[in-house]
Amino acid sequence: MDPMTTPAAHAPRAPVTRKDVARYAGVSTAVVSYVVNRGPKKVAPATEAKVQDAIRVLGYRPNAAARALKLGSSETLGLVVPDISNPFFALFSHAVEDAAADLGYALVLSNSDGNLAKERRNIRNLAARQVDGVLLASVLFEPDLEVLETADIPSVLLNQERDAPGFNSIGVDLAAGARIAVQHLIGHGHTNIGLAMGTNVSDSTDGREVGWREALQEAGLPEGPIVYSAFTRPGGYLAGQRLLASVNRPTAIFATSDMQGIGLLRAIHEAGLAVPGDMAVASFDGSAESEYSWPPLTTVEQPVAVMAEAAVAALVGASRGEKPRHRIFPTQLHVRQSCGCP
Amino acid sequence: MDPMTTPAAHAPRAPVTRKDVARYAGVSTAVVSYVVNRGPKKVAPATEAKVQDAIRVLGYRPNAAARALKLGSSETLGLVVPDISNPFFALFSHAVEDAAADLGYALVLSNSDGNLAKERRNIRNLAARQVDGVLLASVLFEPDLEVLETADIPSVLLNQERDAPGFNSIGVDLAAGARIAVQHLIGHGHTNIGLAMGTNVSDSTDGREVGWREALQEAGLPEGPIVYSAFTRPGGYLAGQRLLASVNRPTAIFATSDMQGIGLLRAIHEAGLAVPGDMAVASFDGSAESEYSWPPLTTVEQPVAVMAEAAVAALVGASRGEKPRHRIFPTQLHVRQSCGCP
DNA sequence: CTAGGCTATTGACTCGAGTAGATCCCGGTG
DNA sequence: CACCGGGATCTACTCGAGTCAATAGCCTAG
Incomplete structure (x- = not known):
């Protein structure tokens, strides 16, 4: 550290500009730019060293606002x-x-x-x-x-x-992902698979719903019950309660997001049922949370x-x-x- | 090209500047600034209307970079x-x-x-x-x-x-929060309470560890086992496995973050133990995830x-x-x- | 010794907006 | 009619950095 006196800790230090660096290094401001940006013109090694030195000593940082203004990009x-x-x-x-x-x-x-x-x-x-x-x-x-x-x-x-x-x-x-998940559930022997679908402001049907339906049709199975609710933990919780109470209660549920899957698990646990024994679950997204739920969620991972x-x-x-x-x-x-x- | 047809959708439209607005409105650039910033000088209502009009018609948006440069604040x-x-x-x-x-x-x-x-x-x-x-x-x-x-x-x-x-x-x-949580655990009758402590690069002891220790001392209880690991789900999982394997296995664990709490739950479930029956858990943070774990985590909420x-x-x-x-x-x-x- | 040819460096203009200081225009006074 | 007050408006400089055209050295070939 500098053995001389250190400046007052909170003196409103004026910002260091390219001009200060130029003056300190004894060169023009253009050279400073060339050094900082490595171009578009070459600078003699000796000069470059002087400038780099000045930059370090003064603690110069180019002003991003000025740069953005000149270059038209922030x-x-x-x-x-x-x-x-x-x-x-x-x-x-x-x-x-x-x-x-x-x-x-x-x-x-x-x-x-x-x-x-x-x-x-x-x-x-x-x-x-x-x-x-x-x-x-x-x-x-x-x-x-x-x-x-x-x-x-x-x-x-x-x-x-x-x-x-x-x-x-x-x-x-979405459709392919949902299909694969539902097919997997079918592979476990389930024949009544419900859908916890996230609500969705659109005329067209969400691909996950399509995929669920397709997988069922391909396997010659009837459509299980659908419940629409938010793409959130509470949404999934609500969907779980409804699905469990439905007349033809499914034995497996596909949820359109991990958050819903998490909510689903809670609803199932609260009902005193076992996962996957009494009710199997699969969901969509592949978030870290799904790995640490109980039991860990089988999920469709997005890249x-x-x-x-x-x-x-x-x-x-x-x-x-x-x-x-x-x-x-x-x-x-x-x-x-x-x-x-x- | 037909002057009436709309311009090509991707013509690189030149950005509209203050100058364009000024020209369109038939005033100087200063007036445009005064209108946009409502100051520092007054503008006649009629002029202001003209300028506002030009702004709307041309779709003018002040360039934030220029503004930041001039004002020294972004x-x-x-x-x-x-x-x-x-x-x-x-x-x-x-x-x-x-x-x-x-x-x-x-x-x-x-x-x-x-x-x-x-x-x-x-x-x-x-x-x-x-x-x-x-x-x-x-x-x-x-x-x-x-x-x-x-x-x-x-x-x-x-x-x-x-x-x-x-x-x-x-x-x-931190200390007060941890204390309150551990006291709560003590209130449930636990006498051997472990700590899943997040690792922490510091000379001094983390407040949560201090709080845990204080609560135990106040109640005249011996210190339970401590395991240090990351403040993450895997960290908590690891801590859980170690704590369950420790010679004097605790009956309750305080985790220094919700993430660790979640990991802990998984380790406990995998060991076939019940929460809170065989092992009670409390954690720290108050994140949404802790509300939807199974069972829902008792946690110290940060505001x-x-x-x-x-x-x-x-x-x-x-x-x-x-x-x-x-x-x-x-x-x-x-x-x-x-x-x-x- | 000078012209030619380099390279390293510099001066000066630019980007778009904020605003001080100068200027213009108007009605109202003396 | 000349002068003044005062509001509205304009001119021009500034912020900091990028970069081009011009220039200053300097070496070498003729």
């Missing part, structure tokens, strides 16, 4: 999710942040709390902040593309099963990390003029014990 | 957490985002993944991005304040039990929303020159069933 991506405290979105956010950080982008997070007006506000807000792209996990199943269009930012629709022409979108093959990377790549590609596209990823069944496997 | 806060997919931090992030949004701030999220080097990088990165403040949930229990000092940004240390002079910090009374608000307020206060301070919040015991209550 190196920032926006992520809009319904609720970050939902484990699935938390997982997703983490993966997105990782992918973005790898490419030098920062991530601005905002929650829409299942509220369309808030979702719109958030998008507009991000647009005003000059983010380079928006990743939107809409509260709607058919998001209102208008806001995105008028905001005129590259965007990716997440969790999107169907193609929205002119937009990047990313999703998983979250891969999807996040693809989403970020699509955004970065869009700013380079690439065409928007719709990508669907495959899921994978994670067999644990709630289905009846040992 | 209206942005940074949040650094070890891992957003940990439910506790997810919950916290949500609360922080809410509080920040209420005050017009956006939130930049970054994960440090329990990696000190990454934590430092993230902080520096945020500093370069001119965030107005940083909320830091450090991976260390005694964060290296040096980075924050040299970065010279207002900051708040989260989850901080002890006072770091010159820094804002926010935490809960996450209040703390988040206080943290954001401290940051905003700091930019106004307020003195840094250390605040400790009380916890509250949430009695559910894992402790033995009906």
Whole structure:
């Protein structure tokens, strides 16, 4: 440390700019830029050393706002999710942040709390902040593309099963995933399989419902009871209570999210039934929580990390003029014990 | 091209600037600023109407980067957490985002993944991005304040039990919370209470360990076995296996986080024991997951929303020159069933 | 010894918005 | 009629960094 006097701890230190570095190093400001950005012109090694030194001594950090202004890019991506405290979105956010950080982008997070007006506000807000792209996990199943269009930012629709022409979108093959899970349940000998379906504002039927139905039909089984409720733990709990009380009580249930699966388990336990003995369960998402429930949930895993990377790549590609596209990823069944496997 | 047809959907529309608005409205750029910011000078109502009109027609959005450059503030806060997919931090992030949004701030999220080097990088990165403040949930229990000092940004240390002079910090009374939980367990008649302690890089003892010990001493009970492991589900699982195998197996366990509590439950279930019959459990945090485990966990709830608000307020206060301070919040015991209550 | 050809460096302009200071225009006074 | 007050508006500079065109050295070939 400097043996001389240290400056007062809380003196409002003026921010160090490129000019200060230039003066200290005895060069022009242009050279400082060239050193910092390694280009676009070369700098003599000796000069570079002087500049690096000055940067270190003064503790210079380029002002990101100035940079963003000049370059027209803030190196920032926006992520809009319904609720970050939902484990699935938390997982997703983490993966997105990782992918973005790898490419030098920062991530601005905002929650829409299942509220369309808030979702719109958030998008507009991000647009005003000059983010380079928006990743939107809409509260709607058919998001209102208008806001995105008028905001005129590259965007990716997440969790999107169907193609929205002119937009990047990313999703998983819901139907195939659900089918595989229900088939697995059928493989355990179940003939009456219920569905705890998440509610969903859309005209078209959710792929998970389709997959459930298909698997049943293929096996020549009748449709089990369906209960619609929120994609949440309480939603699953409620669905569980209803399903258990239904006239033709199923012996297995497929839940359209892990959160519902968790809620389901609670309802079943409270009814004094055993899982998977009295009631088998399988769910959808593949979150960490599903691994540590009791019993551990057999679940359809979404390739979250891969999807996040693809989403970020699509955004970065869009700013380079690439065409928007719709990508669907495959899921994978994670067999644990709630289905009846040992 | 036909001038009447709409422009090609993906024509790289040039961004609308203040100048465009000024030209369209037939005024100077200064007036546009005055209208947008409602000051610092007055504008005649008629002129204002013209400008508002132009803004609407052209779809003008002020460039946040330019604004940030000129004003030296980006209206942005940074949040650094070890891992957003940990439910506790997810919950916290949500609360922080809410509080920040209420005050017009956006939130930049970054994960440090329990990696000190990454934590430092993230902080520096945020500093370069001119965030107005940083909320830091450090991976260390005694964060290296040096980075924050040299970065010279207002900051708040989260989850901080002890006072770091010159820094804002926010935490809960860990010892008191742990004590209350252990006392509750004692109230159920347990005399051998184990501790699943999260590992913690610090010289001093974690408050939760202190609280556990105090409660035992006060009741004249001997210390039960302690197992140290990560603050995670697998950490708790491991701790559970060890505690169950220990020579003087306890009849109740206090876990220092909900995640550990969840892991504990799994280990106990796998051993074929009943909770709370054979083994009672209580944990710490109050996350949503603890409510839906089986059985639901009795846990010490942290006032996450209040703390988040206080943290954001401290940051905003700091930019106004307020003195840094250390605040400790009380916890509250949430009695559910894992402790033995009906 | 000078022209030519390099390379390293610099000066100066730019991005878009905030705002101080100058200017303009109007009605009202003396 | 000249002058002044005062509100409305405009001109011009600023923030910090990127980068191009111009320049200053300097070495070598002729």
